[in-house]
Amino acid sequence: MIDKAIERLIDTKYLLVITGAGISAESGIPTFRGNDGLWQNYRAEDLATPWAFERNPEVVWRWYDWRRGIIGRAELNPGHLAIKQLEGLYDDFFLITQNVDGLHGRTGIKNMVEIHGNLWRARCTKDGRTSMLMDVPLKSIPPACECGNILRPDVVWFGESIPSEWLQKSYDVIDMCDTLIVAGTSGVVYPVASFPQSVKERGGCVIEINIEPTSISSIADISLFGKSGDLLPMLVKGIRERRV
Numbered sequence: 447m448i449d450k451a452i453e454r455l456i457d458t459k460y461l462l463v464i465t466g467a468g469i470s471a472e473s474g475i476p477t478f479r480g481n482d483g484l485w486q487n488y489r490a491e492d493l494a495t496p497w498a499f500e501r502n503p504e505v506v507w508r509w510y511d512w513r514r515g516i517i518g519r520a521e522l523n524p525g526h527l528a529i530k531q532l533e534g535l536y537d538d539f540f541l542i543t544q545n546v547d548g549l550h551g552r553t554g555i556k557n558m559v560e561i562h563g564n565l566w567r568a569r570c571t572k573d574g575r576t577s578m579l580m581d582v583p584l585k586s587i588p589p590a591c592e593c594g595n596i597l598r599p600d601v602v603w604f605g606e607s608i609p610s611e612w613l614q615k616s617y618d619v620i621d622m623c624d625t626l627i628v629a630g631t632s633g634v635v636y637p638v639a640s641f642p643q644s645v646k647e648r649g650g651c652v653i654e655i656n657i658e659p660t661s662i663s664s665i666a667d668i669s670l671f672g673k674s675g676d677l678l679p680m681l682v683k684g685i686r687e688r689r690v
């Protein structure tokens with residue numbers, strides 16, 4: 447299967463990569479739906495909502511502070527680095543990440559959208575101004591904007607719309623790509639969960655990388671089961687060796 451994937455990648459002109467929490471798991475960052483995603487008996491899905499924030503902004507901010515602590519200490523793993531190397535192997539390349547951890551950005555990757563936002567950024571609940579919040583732990587919770595109103599994490603919660611600019615960019619690259627690698631996502635959160643199907647409908651090839659079958663596996667042309675930190679570097683090595 448890996449050979450088939452490498453062959454396809456050698457013939458690829460425009461490569462699109464979509465990543466989820468699994469890509470950062472080998473950096474020690476809990477996935478969203480894994481058991482390690484639990485925090486003080488809360489499920490991640492119950493905290494990543496505007497309703498949870500409205501009810502109790504302090505609890506939600508403490509959860510983000512806990513995650514920022516883990517992420518701040520985390521190192522990039524071979525999967526992140528391989529994706530940066532893939533960017534260098536294609537004239538046309540784009541990454542859509544659902545992760546808010548900012549780790550892809552740390553590799554220096556340029557052609558990317560963080561479609562669910564970034565937890566190092568905060569947004570004013572009143573005027574929408576964004577600012578970076580790099581302190582861990584935060585000095586005050588919930589943190590306040592210069593204007594005095596409270597800040598929220600600049601991420602996309604359930605029931606909220608993806609900013610239209612990011613969504614449009616995603617649809618543009620889906621139209622243009624001929625191969626999609628989708629790595630480390632359970633593929634249950636929309637609209638991103640629908641992107642592999644959209645690529646297929648436009649005649650593109652879908653290569654899935656995950657430690658286990660997901661809802662994407664049934665439509666994937668090639669499924670590679672294993673850790674993204676092992677498989678992605680193997681793909682990079684194979685492309686480099688066999689490209690003429």
Ligand code: BJW
Binds near residue numbers: 479494546635636672
């Ligand atoms: C490894 C590994 C290793 C482990 N190597 N692999 C259409 C149908 C039905 C519902 C909807 C729909 N359209 C919209 C909705 C509602 C909702 C939705 O999708 N609900 C579903 C759950 C049913 N979507 C939305 O609300 C979106 N908004 C929207 O569409 O607005 C318009 C609208 C609203 C309402 C109704 C209709 C239209 C917004 C979604 C925003 C999601 N935000 C979050 C939180 C971000 C902030 C934060 O992180 O704090 O984004 S939710 C959470 O899930 C987070 C993630 O980015 C996202 C995806 O999770 P991911 O990355 O897949 O993680 P896991 O944990 O699920 O999976 C990890 C995978 O890695 C697993 O498969 C492992 O096996 C694997 N793995 N180690 C490789 N080493």
